[in-house]
Amino acid sequence: MRTDVHRGKRVALALTAAAVACAALPLLAPFDPLVVGIGPRLGTPGAFHWFGTDELGRDVLSRVLYGTAATVSISVTALFSSLAIGVVAGALAGYYYERWPDRIFLWVTDFLAAIPFIILIASVLSLWGPGLIHAYIVLTTVIWASPARVMRAEVIQTLPREWVMADRVAGLSDWRIMTRKVMPQCMNSAMTFSLAYLPDVIALEAGLSFLGLGLQPPQPGLGKMIFDGMANITSAWWLMAAPAAALFLVVLAIRFVADSWI
């Protein structure tokens, strides 16, 4: 892993590019994903419908493209928001190391680590009602703790460094040192971590959708498509395989970028 100052910017660029690319995926869709009876029911993959059609005769390729766009855009926005929360909270905790803000921070992050995410999210969503906005809010509230911990550890390591001391001696205020010097430096690590964390967030989002708590039908969500496809596993394997392959490709692409470019 290279350690230069622009690493954080590259991660931000990669994430934004991924979000934009996935948001543009629906433009490639050959059919409307919601129109019923565009092809035969459970039609096999062929030249006309590349990934076949589902039990209502909808084009699976179009649905997969729309579903991927939804999954990735929710995950990336939730990741960005959690990164924003995490950077601020982690910097505060690192600055007040071993004083009460840090203790509260540790308690809250430990608490979030104790509750299995999916159960918490499932409970909240089945009460508040499923949907895109709710999924995004709950997802952000549970995942901010991991980038925040990375940020805190980084700040704690950075503060005793000589160059921070030098800034102190030069008479810079603590606020200025934190916001202008320490935080930009430490954000590199938090950003790099967040890219490695993205597959987990996507898996979580897909898990939500799998339980029927993401995008509501008839809107296509990757997890929901996989779940629905299980009913036809023996007669129509493509219903399950197509969205799963899309999920695989997305995660594979993220891993490649994280390993080779960042």
Place this chain on the structure above:
Amino acid sequence: MRFVIDRLIYVLTLWLGVILTAFVIFQLAPNDPARIALGPNASQQQVEAFRTELGLEKSLGERLTRYGKELAQGDFGRSFGDRRPVAPEVLKRIQTTVALALLSTIFTLSYLVACIMAQLREETRLFTSVMNFLLTAMPTMFSGILVILFVSQYYPYSYLTGSWIRIDDWLFLIPAALVLAFYPMGILGIIVEDEIGRVNRLGFVRAAQARGQGPVNVLWRHKVPNIMVPILATFANQLPLLLTSTFVVEIMFSVPGIGTLLLKSVLDRDLPMLQGILIVSASFTLLITLAVEAIYPLIDPRVRQ
């Protein structure tokens, strides 16, 4: 000793926090739980009667005391679905989930040992490196579908009899446990690779080699003890996310564990059941965290001070 007691008290506060959260989530819901339970077709009188039964008429303080009392007696309320008590059902299901998790931990550990051994030779090291990359690139849903499509059809053990003495039940869990283990295998494999690479450059490894110790000996006596802490830490960090894949795998392979129960409860909007699942799984996670913390001093003498 002082430290241990402090730690236990700290975990206890976390646990109380979980219980309080479960209460808050279910009491402050914007929708009426009684209406959710009875559905849109129930009459207003029925809903009112059910509200009284659930104690929703009382003040928040009274409800909290009642909730605390019931929990202390091990009473998680009754399911909205079939009106049966929640506690026995959740406890029955969690056995299966724990068995599944146990089996997949065994797979993960065996892979880890293989991965460490593979570090001895350059060819095998490269091979595991590629393996790790693939394993982490596959979401559980994808690997699960691969196994279902290509293996499950030919796999003879397709249901759970419910008695753990019989080998059949464990054999039934094997494909699911394997799929569940893929992701942690890859993640921990990468950590092994990175950490061995880091340790290789350190002086004591060279010193051991200079004394004429064989490569296997150096690996297990000198390198492995020094990479245990990061491995354990990564494992502990993965836990809350690991449970998500556990549930997905359970539903895919129709294993009657907590995951399938969660799905059913979400579909039925079965609030007491969800509450029970939340509390019991969080308690288990806390216990595992405690166990992991208890292992640290065993593998790293520096922590003991």
